[in-house]
Amino acid sequence: MKATRTRPAGFGNVRGAALLAALLLSLPPAAVVAQSNAALAASPASGQPVPLKELLARWQRQYQSTIAYDSDLVGSQQVEAPADAATLEEALARVLPAVGLDYEKLRERYYILRPRAQPTRALTGRVLQPNGRPLPGATVVLKGTATGTGTDAEGQFSLPAPPEGALLISSVGFVRQEVALSANTGILTVVLPDDEQALGEVVVVGYGRERRATVTGAIAVLDSTAFLSRVSTNPLSALQGAVPGLVVARTSARPGQENWGFQVRGASSVNTTPPLVVVDGVPYDDNAALSSLNPQDIETTSVLKDASAAIYGSRAANGVILITTKKGKTAKPVVTYSGLFALKTVGLGRRFTTLPQWYEMYNEAQVNNNNPNHAYKSLESHYLNPPNDVVVPGLFNTADIGFFTTDLQEVMFGTGRTWQQNVAVAGRGERVGYYVSVGYADDGSILRLGDNSNRKNNARVNLDFKPTDRLKLFSQLTAERQNRTEPTAYTPLLNTPGAVQPGYAFFTRDGRKPYGWGISYQSPLALAEDGGNHEQVDTRLGGQLQGDWDATDHFTVSGAAAVRYTFTGISTRSNHLDFYNYAGDRIVNTFHNGNDFNSLRRETQESVYQSYYGQLQYHATVAGGHQLTAMVGTSQEENAFNSYFVKVNNVPPGIDNVAQGTPLPNAADARGGAKLAWALVSYFGRATYAYRGKYLFEAIGRYDGSSRFTAANNHRWKFFPGVSAGWVLTEESWLKDVPGLNRAKLRASWGVVGNQAGIGIYDYIALVNNNAGSYPFGLNNPASITTTTVGNLVALDRTWEQIATTNVGLDVSLLAGRLVGTVDGYAKRNRNMLIPVTYPATLGGPPPLTNNGRLMTRGWEAALTWTDKIGGLGYSFTGIVSDSRTSLMEVGGSNAITLSGTTTGNLTQNIRGFPLNSYFGYAYDGIIQTQEELDAYKKVFPGGGLPASLGIGDVRYRDLNGDGRLDQARDVQYLGNSGIRYAYSGRLGLTLKGFDCSLFVQAVGRRDLFRQGSYYRPGVSSNQNISAHFYRNTWSPARPDAEYPRLSANADVTAYNYRASALTIRNNRYTRLKNAVLGYTLPPA
Template sequence: MKKTRHDLLLIVMRISITQAFVFLIAGMTWALPAPGQELLDKPVTIRMEDKSLKTVLSFLEEHTSARFVYSPKAVQAERRVSVHVTNQPLRKVLETVLAPMKIRYRLVGDQIILSQPKIPEEKTPEPPAESSAMPEAPEEAADRTLRGTVTDAAGAPLPGVSVAIRGTTRGTTTGADGSFTLRLPEEPVTLVFSSVGYLTQEQAITTQTVFSVTMAPADRALDEVVVVGYGTQKKADVTGSVSTIKGDALTKAPTPNLANSLTGKMTGVITTQQSGKPGFDDPTFLVRGKSTFGDNGALVLVDGIERSFSRLDPNEIESVTVLKDAASAAVYGARAANGVVLITTKRGKDGKTKISYTGSTGFQMPTRVPHVMNAYEYATYLNRAKVNLGDVPRFSDADVEKFRTGALPSTDWWGTVLRKRAAIQQHNLTLSGGKSEGTKYFVSLGVLNQNGLYELSDFKRYNLRVNLDNQVTKDFRVSLDIGARHELLSQSAIGDGIFTTLINSKPTERPYTPDSIAVGGLGSNGQGLSPIGLTQQSGYSKTTNDVFQGTLQATYAAPFVKGLSANMRFSYDRFFSAAKTFNTPYTYYVFDRAISKYTAFQSGGGTNLSEGTAQDARSTLQVSLNYDRTFGNHGISALLLTERIHYAYQNLQASRVQYISPAIDQLFAGPDLNQKNGGSATETARLGYVGRVNYNYRERYLLQANFRYDGSFNFPNGRRWGLFPAVSAGWRISEEPFLRSTTWLSNLKIRASYGQFGNDRVAAFQYLSGFRFGSGSVIGGSYQSGLADLGIPNPNITWETATNTDVGLEFGLFNGKVSGELDYFYKRTKDILLPRNASVPSTFGATLPYENIGIVDNKGFEAILRYQNQVRKVRFSVEGNMTYALSKVIFMDEPKDVDARIRKTGQPFDQFFALESAGLFQTQEEINAAPVQDGNGNKSIKTGDIRYIDYNGDKIIDGKDIHKVGKSDIPRLVFGFNLSVSYAGFDLTANFQGATGFQQFLRYDPFNLESNALAMFKDSWTPENPNARFPRLYAGLKQNNRESSSFWLYNATYMRLRNLELAYSFNRFAAIKKAGFGNLRVFASGNNLLTFSKMKDFDPEAPNIEPGSKSYYYPQMKTYNLGVQLEF
């Protein structure tokens, strides 16, 4: 049966899916890929003066589908050439450029192989190919024949590789299948393998007659095109601070949330994942730290349009680019102050239809789980805690002994209620191909199915992306992009509250009665919540999200003005969400040991239903003019763009309570009494104008100036528009004549930028007077609804403005084997909106408006260092990156007479302020001599209680002793370490990430209401254990030990093995190709597999647990996957 299904699947996948899909979706047709003749007939316009041959060939690669294969040394790729050709076939351009240099070319597929005739070359069998008429070199006599093959790291053959005997002029080049034949002398020789885009290798040949070699790619980063604001640029020409990662890196050990896949892989990006809850695991995403008191999130654009990216399928992504400084981000003006993230999705490429499938299945487990006390430990330490409080023990010595021996139960609530492993599956199918002169297409279908830790929790996601490009005429191109997503999120009605219940539940209770009814009991009176009832019988909460995204784009290249083009892009996005929560009561039992009987209880709250919908629509229109020309040694490009954004949102809510029966979960079934409904709507718009000019001289001296003039609905007339300019410059020192011939220096560039960008993500319409609906007062003993004043408006409210300075250094050594970047940045954000609540008396009597008064500084540095090489058949790369960012409050509203010890001005952002601990009291004499901590002469203080420092010296511990303690909860230094190794079809990738320079505030009250306690509290103070980690235990709230203090601050430094993948590719086997596969790859991967941290019971990325709180969070998850990738 399995074989039948497998055969059927192969048959279905190999039928003519291309024509059927395009007929249904696009109604378009396209031709098969162009043969070599059509490639050479492609029209090309090129004007370059005194440029290197390498630069000319790179230009031709970018503007045609050809790929040039050559040895830079053999063809002298740094030779300067000039070429001026208008709308001529590619063959004419090649003849114009190559003939004077006596370089011949031949075409193999879409690869054009260049070689010099002066090197005697052995004939290698090749398929028919068009070639220049230059004569072949004669053979030289030799004594033996060596046959070999040259492949890339994935096992694909490499044609056109130069194979030469070192120290001689004898050599050859590989054929279309990567094979070569070369006659050698009898004595040992060294062969030199070289090809553009790959590292040159030398291999010793002694007696071999058959030989194979794997080539490692060279650093071509400078020739890569990176996405920047409203366009693209060559990496070598970028003068701003930009980090880029290719989509292929995101599909290695993929995570359900795309944002988490970026962690540790890009400089300037600081992410913190505080939850592993399916569908709710978005991390905090900061670019170079915090710089405002409000929204610090980066602006995210997908294919040029503002959209969320966390839920995208990683198989759709071509690249992710982060714009970090003003030079790169100022073109986004009012929304760019916190950085910009540009997501580019994949598009179709020239060639036959390619079908790819990637699928994986696995499971998830918590990275850290809290270790709670078992029944024996609970009974023992609860008794001690009650005695310390002056109470009698809860359990007799006989019962304690029974817990120890197992005669009485000991329940692991965490293991009983939660799944030990939560299943996860991901599947993706893509279809791509097409023709440049016709239609190119990329289609992606993705499915994610992720279970949660408890029975009613799961997340399902379905992704669709269709990107179509049609070259209507030589000068006119139209693109249509469609993205859609459907999400289903389910959980119990209590949500994450179950984790608090699990920690607090008494281990001395059985989970079920003999009749399999849930048991509860958290409080000292024996009543409370049932963990099983909460997860299985308390009702449900379900949310459905539907997303549609459509973009239509047209580009016209004006033939009457060379280099001029016009572009229009219109997008329409729609989001709809429906949420429903149905709370149902349940029965649970509590065992009374005094009478050896179970007593029934009903969970409180009754049967309640709430439903809500939310929907929004966003339309974006961009119209731009682009100009790009080269005049001799001068290159210039310019952009003018206008952008209009319209946004509309509305929501509805309704609820009914105290249902007679939980049988019907619909609004009509609930009573009319206390029913509620509500809703709201809003409509906003933005308008902006963008300009940018780039200039370069000989691609050596680089200048850029840009601006954005933005208008926002958030501000009043006269304060509504803002201008955000930026300038930047770069100097490619390695292109200077005195360094061009240097063999060890492949790149050296310094760059600097200065500019401004803004932030308008603040509450809207603060400049208007208004009223709040739904308010009321008690008049005459009854509640009267009415309106309430919104507060004092501010007619002068305007933008928050950030001024940014960035200086960077980029370098490459030894043909790109070693490369890196260094950046220093400084950003001052001023006019931050804050109310003057501190300096104005609280008796003022009105809600104060927000004003542009706050100032925050943010500065730091980034560094990244890479090394890549190939030793024999082992190819590897190592990369380390780090980002240091420190945000400091320069001004915020504070009382004028505030003590310097608690003044936040001048302190790091989110700095902790609390009492400072001096350890634990060890003797009564220490207590008697200490400042008063309890307001009553320290009469309630006992040995083993926390001791505080009298910071102001008044002999009293109170709020006047609060001051700056520890560090903030924002990492000052984040770092990543990435490793990639491949050998003989195997490839291994690993990503380590960590953070340091921050602390977490984590405090619990063990045994409050006789609930259970974390096992770490076993290390609490006793006369026999004076050096304990925790203070004396109390079965209740001991106020002295509950104060916010440095005692509860933890060093949160950590390092994780974020991603690990081991894979094997079978494409080197002929049987795979005969079966119709372009590639077959199997892999095992994992996420968050290892965590190194001093925090053992909490995840270091967990949210702070505030004083007085006994809450717990949905734990972060580690994932194990097995998967397969197929290409047809």
């Protein structure tokens, strides 16, 4: 339910009164008649003025009746007291006509007041656009009623109307008009002005603001509704599908560690970097700024996607996201509360076979390998018809065999709960505005076992002052605390369902000890509950002060200072666990992380970030329609980071103090720390020119100097320019009067942005590493000498990557603003990408990254919005689609394709001439169906490469180079890449009489995904489960058209069948309903 409350005009009309009457009729008279213990006062003299409300109350007592009415309808009206009447009907009939009211008798002693019906007439008129053309589809409503109509193709309308009143006329893209009516009103002609607010809307750009109508760059803008309408505690989630060209994805469901990644317009480099995030003018280097920000505090979001990002220079390779938080707006204090409760569960997860399914596949694999009398054959009846949760002794004194029918995944995963509570107070006085908010979010996990959660507290105080008419100040204080907890053994815990055959228990027979099976199974419940927890607590404090001084009518001086302090405390407890056999009398395996035995690791991290900038702005309008703006500025950023950790073993259970443990033998593992710092100094500027709002030009530039590069040969500094132009076509005389076309603007831009991802803070300094090992030196009594090795070699001439981006776009508004669209095409070229060049093995040390790579990305994006109204039903639809393709033009040195192992190989590789993160594999050629096909296939590869046990039902591959040998050097081909193609989304919104509904769908048309690892191939063995996807979907004589090859207990055959090929790659496209929201806006009290 929304906090906004509006009273519909005409609440006291017949419909409202009828509703009230229906309620009254359902109650006994004693429930609705006001009783008074006071004596009935004397009636006023006839003709004496008296409040109508008082008179009605007197009559209710006098005539023992109920008179229902809306208080706004009666108000404070005065009437002349009538002479005494014999009946209530007679009294009402004498008084009500004088004040324009009438009554209706609903039943004995029940009356309702309503407005007196007025005579109506047919009112006609015409609605025009500012250019004199008809405005079809405009809404015409009689104010205070539900009576309304729409204009036809000629802009004409007709509706019944009383002699007096008012008409409300509105249409999307135009300013609503109110027209007073009188008895003399004839045929109306109404001109609706253009909604200049939409055109004059201010868009936040780098170090400034511009009117939307004059923006020449590819800039997408979102207001606060984009976040309020999404069920999410994380703004990154709300951005999914909301901006053309912005792809947001996550790779995990771990609360607080979802591994969010977001990319603007495809890849810019092999060195991945997120977009630069700037919150209220303060830059952030990672997406922590977004993930920790309270969505309720966001006012607007601008995404700079082309040359407009060049104003941020060396860190804008993947675009810039500018966020402005809320400020006080209204004179009166406004208190806003928003609450969220959400449930989440596993959508598309891994499903594994049941006990009978597993045995069926295991048995089939053994038969295919000519081993029908395998070890588990004697227990076949138990597998196919499992007894009720039992464990039997293992064969030949091996581990126990369980026959529990419990699904491990159902036990481990369930429904997670998410809570969010936010309270904000905002207001504005004559000189001061304020916005104060506090929030709490608790994001639970779908993992039922152990403690797995992400809890956040945040507070924000935004104050803006205006001491004088020329001086504006803005201050901000923020505080955030985030606590993330998960089991230390999180990864082995998640792998448990697929690591063993189904049927195993959680505890021993007496239920007191964790159960284990051989070396492969440990009770996931014990790992989660007793294995220890990993906890990370982040505390972030921030403050900033900004000022703008209008020194003259044309010059403005601005400056800002900000500081951000972050403290992180990390505690990792890893407990040693003993797992028993089902009888509980013997330990069968143990769990510990490496050499950790009841270990406790404590780490603290601390960072202080400082940012300062100042700028001078000039703006002027010259006679003849010339508008000029210019801005120059400088900024400096500094960040200092330090960390320290200590780790000990043998900490007693329940003790959380490292002083109670024993030091680790290796000093490097027992304690350590780091102290790092970096700085960035910049000079930037912008100049814009507009002629009569028709021809638009902009030039920007930034000169960056970074401490990450050597000062030698001036490689520390780099200039990043950008230019753009716009042409408002509809301001030209030859296009200005085209029917249905309201506005069209053509845009073009070119600019250079930078990237320093992959460059360490001190990579320009040659270092020598002291190693943990030692070397005996000497003959008779050798001394132990610590060894040293050369660190990464240094490339003194390397500098930032520079990505040149070109963009052409078109913005249009059609059909009186009901249809609005934008389309863009772009290209990004990285000509000096940092890559690891391949050198001879005798180089003597790890090679540095150098500027020897080249990459090209091309793409397009489009957005279309339709907004209209049918009677009282308002509706809108927004569709977004984008696509991009990336090609590697140069990667430096070796360009060989390597598939490590024989199964899936390296998942993604960067090869010259192919897309970034490409998949390569063998040429899949179907499944061998007959002995003749098997014999013919073996003859194709006389040189080898096939398993010795190859048989009917196995896979065929093509010999691409015809050399008679199957190998990865010459028989692999391009299969796809991990990039997202055809990202699209759609939003449908409906409004009707206070109700609103929205549906949001987000989708990806193509994303290649490799099936990898043992979970994605039916590796049939006694110590692992099998993906249910393969059940009865593998080849057999009874299933010759199956999708996958035969089952085999031979590891070589299985590895051969599931080599990287078209068989093991899938298009992981999807369409998801991300949000469905139903709301109602309450009328005001």
